Amino acid sequence: MFRDLDTTLVRTFVTTADKASMTAAANALNLTQGAVSQQIKRLEEILGQMLFERDRRGLRLTRSGERLLDKGRRLLRLNDEILAEISGKAVAGGVRIGVPYDLVGTLLQPVLKTYAEAYPQVEISLVCASSPELAAALAAGTIDLAVIEERAGPTAGECLLVDRLVWVGARGGSARLKRPLPVSMVADSCAFRPAVLAALGTHGLDWRTVFENGNIDATTATVRSDLAVTTWLASTVPADLDILSDADLPALPNFSVNLHLPKHAVTRTAEAFATHIREGLARHRRAA
Secondary structure, eight states, X not given: OOOOOOHHHXXXXXXXXXXXXXXXXXXXXXXXXXXXXXXXXHHHHHHTSOOEEEETTEEEEOHHHHHHHHHHHHHHHHHHHHHHHHTTOOOOEEEXXXXXXXXXXXXXXXXXHHHHHHOTTEEEEEEEOOHHHHHHHHHHTSSSEEEEEEESSOOSSEEEEEEEEEEEEETTOSGGGOSSEEEEOSOTTOTTHHHHHHHHHHHTOOEEEEEOSSOHHHHHHHHHTTSOBEEEEGGGOOTTEEEEOOTTSOOOOEEEEEEEOOSSXXXXXXXXXXXXXXXXHHHHHHHO
């Protein structure tokens, strides 16, 4: 006997997994929390497996839930693709996305890949710059959406995750002991720069600039060569470098990774990209 999965139930499951909360999923789907709970229960009955369990941080996927999640995403993507193509509403055209230098090859690399695979008709234009420069470009209309790093707190965008800003140095290196402290930053417009300089000033620690020229590879090279230390989000630190916890280095504030869309006239390609970014970073949070 053939049985079919109800894509409505699968969509509710995937949204709940992404949000790690039935309340948040209900808000995203314009449903009541009771309706979300009933749909999850119905899907569990169909599959004969528990998909979620609760812990101190909220909902957590069971092993069966983890197995279903990726397949559920693929099912929904194919469902949406078929509907879009047959109805003549397929996502196509171009999208210009702004991404900070330190995120393009780390947190957002898998997101870029899955979007390109899901929407082969879309031409992606990638703009890498500092977060303040990307905010200005979005306001000027030269990009369609931007992922921006900002000090944790109120934001005009959508907070995707919050991460620690940490000091980074060469493994076993001595640059962190030098005075004035040699500091390498990607650019003088780097979003981290004001917070870092304020922390150094409050700590009374002399410092000097080694590199600020808008090139993430050069910044990484100066740190790997033990010419300087730098600051990055903890989740983006390369495996061969050390997160420094020296008592002589000042504590740094948390930063958030925020999604910004234009206030008016958001394109369908940008909306689809925003969805992929949300899903991708939700998976990152669960894996962390």
